[in-house]
Amino acid sequence: MNSDSDLNLLKESARKAASLVGRYDFVRVLTHYDADGISAGAIVASALLRANKGFQLTFLKGLNESFEYERDELLIFLDMGSGYPDVISSVEADVIVLDHHLPTGKINAKKEFVHVNPHLYGFDGTYELSASGVAYFFANELGNNRDLSSIALVGIIGDKQKLLGPNEEILKSGIEWGVIEEKPGVCLHSGKLRDVLSRSIEPYLDLYKKDDELESFLKKAKLDGEKEFDDLSIDEMHRLANAVTLRLLKMGAYEGVIEQIIGRRFILKNLPIVNAHMLTDIVNSCGRAGAMGVAFGILAGDKSFVEKAVRINYEYTTEILEELAKRKREVKEGFCIRYLVMNDAPSASSMATTFSRYLMSDKPIVVINVKNGKAKVSARTTEKLSRRVNLAEVMKIAAEKVGGRGGGHRVAAGANISPDKIDEFLKEVDRLCCAMLA
Numbered sequence: 001m002n003s004d005s006d007l008n009l010l011k012e013s014a015r016k017a018a019s020l021v022g023r024y025d026f027v028r029v030l031t032h033y034d035a036d037g038i039s040a041g042a043i044v045a046s047a048l049l050r051a052n053k054g055f056q057l058t059f060l061k062g063l064n065e066s067f068e069y070e071r072d073e074l075l076i077f078l079d080m081g082s083g084y085p086d087v088i089s090s091v092e093a094d095v096i097v098l099d100h101h102l103p104t105g106k107i108n109a110k111k112e113f114v115h116v117n118p119h120l121y122g123f124d125g126t127y128e129l130s131a132s133g134v135a136y137f138f139a140n141e142l143g144n145n146r147d148l149s150s151i152a153l154v155g156i157i158g159d160k161q162k163l164l165g166p167n168e169e170i171l172k173s174g175i176e177w178g179v180i181e182e183k184p185g186v187c188l189h190s191g192k193l194r195d196v197l198s199r200s201i202e203p204y205l206d207l208y209k210k211d212d213e214l215e216s217f218l219k220k221a222k223l224d225g226e227k228e229f230d231d232l233s234i235d236e237m238h239r240l241a242n243a244v245t246l247r248l249l250k251m252g253a254y255e256g257v258i259e260q261i262i263g264r265r266f267i268l269k270n271l272p273i274v275n276a277h278m279l280t281d282i283v284n285s286c287g288r289a290g291a292m293g294v295a296f297g298i299l300a301g302d303k304s305f306v307e308k309a310v311r312i313n314y315e316y317t318t319e320i321l322e323e324l325a326k327r328k329r330e331v332k333e334g335f336c337i338r339y340l341v342m343n344d345a346p347s348a349s350s351m352a353t354t355f356s357r358y359l360m361s362d363k364p365i366v367v368i369n370v371k372n373g374k375a376k377v378s379a380r381t382t383e384k385l386s387r388r389v390n391l392a393e394v395m396k397i398a399a400e401k402v403g404g405r406g407g408g409h410r411v412a413a414g415a416n417i418s419p420d421k422i423d424e425f426l427k428e429v430d431r432l433c434c435a436m437l438a
Contacts, residue, residue: 006121006122006123007121007123007165007166007169009121010116010118010120010121010123010137010166011137011141013114013115013116013120013121014098014116014134014137014138014140014141015141016114017076017096017098017114017116017138017141018138018141018142020074020094020096020112020114021048021051021053021074021076021096021142023074024053024073024074024094025053025054026053026054026055026056026073026074027048027053027054027055027056027073027074027075027076028055028056028058028069028073028074028075028076029041029044029045029048029055029056029057029058029075029076029078030058030059030060030067030075030076030077030078030080031044031057031058031059031060031077031078031079031080031131032059032060032061032062032078032079032080032131033059033060033061033287033288033290033292034079034158034159034284034287034288034349035154035155035157035158035159035280035283035284035287035295036079036130036131036132036155036156036158036159037059037078037079037080037131037155037287038059038155038283038286038287038292038295038296038299039131039132039135039151039152039154039155039158039283039299040078040079040098040130040131040132040134040135040155041057041059041078041135041296042148042151042296042299042300043132043135043136043139043145043148043151043152044057044076044078044098044135044138044139045057045296045300046139046145046148046151046300047138047139047142047143047145047148048142050142050143050145051142051143057296059287059292060080062080062416063077063080063081063084063087064405064416069091069093070093071092071093072093073093073094074093074094074095074096075091075093075094075095075096076095076096076097076098077095077096077097077098077099078098078099078131078135079098079099079100079101079130079131079132080097080099080101081095081097081099081115082097082099082100082101082102082103082104082115082117082119083099083101083102083103083104083396083407083408084104084405085103085104085105085106085107085108086105088107088109088113089107089108089109089110090110091109091110091111092110092111093110093111094111094112094113095109095111095112095113095114096113096114096115096116096138097113097114097115097116097117098116098117098131098134098135098138099115099116099117099125099131099134100117100118100119100125100126100129100130100131100133100134100159101117101125101392101407101408101409102119102125102392102407102408102409103115103117103119103120104396104407116134116137116138117134118133118134118166123165123166124165125409126161126386126409126410126411126412127161127162127164127167127383128161128162128164128165128166128167129161129165129166129167130152130155130156130158130159130161130167131155131159132151132152132154132155132156132158133152133155133156133166133167133170135152135155136148136149136151136152136170137166146173146174146176146177146179147177147179147270149170149171149173149174149177149179149180150174150179150180150268150269150270150271150276151271151299152170152174153170153171153174153180153266153268153276154268154276154279154280154283154299156170156171157266157276157277157280158280158283158284160260160353160411160412163264178269179268179269179270180266180267180268180269180276181266181267181269182264182265182266182267183264183265183266183267184234184237184263184264184265185232185237185240185241185263185264185265186237186240186241186244186261186262186265187202187203187260187261187262187264187265187277188200188203188229188261188277188278189229189275189277189278189281190228190229190230190275190278191228191229192225192226192227192228192229193218193223193224193225193226193227193228193229193232193240194214194218194225194226196229197214197217197218197225198210198214199317199318199321201281201317201320201321201350201354202261202277202281202353202354203244203248203253203257203261203357203358204324204354204357204358204359205244205247205248205251206251206358206359208321208324208325209321209325217243217247220243221239221240221242221243222239223236223239223240223243230275241262241263244261244262245258245262248358251358251359252358252359252360252361253357253358253359253361254356254357254358254361254382254383254384256382256383256384257357257358265277270301271298271299271301272298272301272302272303272305272306273298273306273309279298281313281317282295282298282309282310282312282313283295283298283299283309285312285313285316285317286309286312286313288316288346288347288349288350289312289315289316291308291309291312294308294309294312295309316346319346320346320347320350320351320354323342323345323346323351324351324354327340327342327345327351328359330342331355331360331365334426334429334430335430335434336363336364336430336433336434336437337363337364337365337366337426337429337430337433338355338360338363338364338365338366339365339366339367339368339426339429340355340365340366340367340368341368341370341422342367342368342369342370343369343370343371344369344370344371345369345371347369348367348368348369348376348377348378348414349367349378349414351367351378352365352366352367352378352379352380353378353380353412355367355380356380356381356382357380357382361382363381363385364379364380364381364385364389364391364394364433365379365380365381366378366379366426366429367379367380368422368426370419370422373419374416374418374419375416375417375418375419375421375422376414376416377395377399377406377414377415377416377417377425378412378414379391379394379395379408379412379413379414379415379429380411380412381410381411381412382411383411386410386411388436388437389410389433389436389437390410390436391408391409391410391411391412391413392407392408392409392410392413393432394406394413394429394432394433394436395407395408395413395414395415395429396413396415397428397432398415398425398428398429398432399415399416399417399425401424401425401428402417402418402421402424402425402428403417403418403421404416404417404418404421404425
């Protein structure tokens with residue numbers, strides 16, 4: 001059980017980071033390209049702008065990518081760095097790391113260094129504080145930036161976190177500040193109910209191109225598919241929640257996802273797209289499609305990006321839904337894992353997340369996407385299984401054995417390996433998972 005003093009220590013660390021920023025007129029910011037990383041980038045950029053600091057923001061897929069800097073600069077790494085101690089140790093400049101991944105080794109910084117990470121203060125970075133949350137606490141040491149709590153919530157939702165500990169404080173702050181509103185209901189997109197249900201990936205309801213099943217679903221729940229989701233009455237929302245819960249249970253979804261999508265939904269009152277879960281999916285899809293600037297623009301409050309972002313999300317969602325329908329039959333069984341190897345697919349992480357949460361929740365799943373001569377690995381499991389299987393450790397050990405790199409969280413981790421090492425890597429992953437489950 002964490003105490004207020006633990007959170008105060010984390011805030012004190014964020015205060016040291018803000019103090020270091022105070023010495024510079026220009027800051028170089030490097031962040032991850034997923035929903036949490038983009039949100040963290042938007043928070044830090046807004047805070048720097050308000051503090052009259054110049055900055056350059058760069059999106060990276062990870063620290064396996066190269067990056068440029070000058071020795072007399074300050075570098076801020078967001079949603080990355082804690083798992084790459086060798087890379088951070090090699091930087092010949094002042095460095096701040098705002099991350100929530102499990103630290104994997106000692107960072108021997110060449111110059112001044114501040115490391116803000118919930119794991120260093122007894123909090124669980126998998127569930128209690130995301131990178132955008134760390135960025136939020138940092139931003140509030142630069143000035144009064146409590147209104148940025150709405151952006152932090154996008155990162156929290158994007159990383160499938162819980163509203164506990166520091167995350168709960170961020171939510172309360174947003175509600176008190178008037179930028180977040182909590183409502184009862186189901187976490188689905190805005191739009192006509194029929195379209196929302198058929199195209200939903202989070203939660204995945206497996207109703208895409210299944211018109212008869214969809215109409216039966218609506219009829220049994222006594223719902224009008226042409227009605228706007230946002231216009232549902234309390235009674236209709238209750239019937240929808242029951243119907244969604246029943247379908248997920250029949251699909252074999254992990255029971256833990258139900259509490260994440262049924263009960264509480266959030267309205268972001270100071271952002272161009274107010275449906276928090278819809279905005280999270282849009283930001284994530286823009287990142288996966290390489291349109292991080294579009295997602296950043298929306299989080300910065302620019303309404304002109306909305307139309308393009310919604311179109312990107314529609315195209316990305318269609319790709320993923322088509323891939324899911326096609327790839328279900330290609331998933332293979334190991335002893336203690338399931339795995340899927342794809343070529344030139346739109347996303348390994350989205351596939352792994354959906355399979356693990358909604359379709360095959362009884363074993364960890366490893367999805368590998370071979371693209372441009374590289375093999376990107378995404379591994380996922382449920383919270384229940386993660387108490388026994390630490391995917392961050394599995395990915396790190398197995399990837400290093402075949403000359404790659406890996407890490408992440410217990411429940412969600414990844415790796416980068418050479419395509420010719422896939423079979424050897426999968427055997428080692430299966431062996432490690434079996435050993436942990438034994």
